[in-house]
Amino acid sequence: MQPATPRFMLIEDDGDRRIPCRGAGGVFTGPGGEPLRLRGCALPAELLDRLRAGRKVRPSLFSLAAVDRFGLETDLSLVSLDVAEWFPRDDGLVDLLLREPLHDPPGPAARAIWDLWSAGRPAAGNFWAAADRPEWLRAALAHHRAEGPDRPPGRTFRLDGTHVTDLASFLCALGEAVNGPGGYFGRNLDALADCLRGGFGATTPFTVAGPEVPRVRDVLEAAGVTLRAAP
Structure with a gap:
């Protein structure tokens, strides 16, 4: 299932995988940051299957982009998709807690x-x-x-x-x-x-x-x- 109104998009460094998400926490933290939290994400089937099977997901580099109301994507920062925890939702989407913060997060302001x-x-x-x-x-x-x-x-x-x-x-x-x-x-x-x-x-x-x-x-x-x- 695709998020109805994605606010963020994870885009793999090589462009092969794109993961829309409805929300995110830990984005505007400034230097030091905090682990990124993603809400309402539509994961690719192979990634979701690995999580469901309890298998480790190999970390890979993604960019986190904000999505405006016109669907235009604008890069915020890079992040390693290294899943610490995941939480299935009733709507078929998942919430993710990553192990690391954004590489260069914008500040609270x-x-x-x-x-x-x-x-x-x-x-x-x-x-x-x-x-x-x-x-x-x-x-x-x-x-x-x-x-x-x-x-x-x-x-x-x-x-x-x-x-x-x-x-x-x-x-x-x-x-x-x-x-x-x-x-x-x-x-x-x-x-x-x-x-x-x-x-x-x-x-x-x-x-x-x-x-x-x-x-x-x-x-x-x-x-x-x-x-x-x-x-």
Whole structure:
């Protein structure tokens, strides 16, 4: 039986097995984490047969993806499918307790951000202003999908600097200036430099109109990008 409304999808590293689940615990725990708990999972027949027979399931690497209301899957983190306990349900699905946490779990503050994204891409900018900025940038990167070619060189991207106070908030605003609400254009200085090489919506040289924050100007100017104060 397939879960009626899967919220998560386990996807094997080689793509051979996909396991939809209705819910999960231990996802938004941050570093250290806790063992992942999966609820209402539709296991492949061979895996379910092994569990029913009391045979060990060989651990294998999966990615855990969140599934939004449109069925779009977005990777959260990697996890070893190493089953510590399993619990059959009356609906034919199973609950699983794994021995290990996610390899790089998002923090507790990320839960509200991913809940927002589960309804689809943000419809307006600056939702990040009330969120944990590093977790917002991580989620924006995870949800980033190239939509056509980069804009041609010579453009001016105007930041909404209302909530810009530091590097993380500058990058949140820059991502939205280049790629629209919820957009991504770097989560730290190294990632910003990578985005400036192309493939993330903009082609150098271009101009950024926005506030000055420490260390950004050097990275932009090294790539041929002008940072000037917004009028």
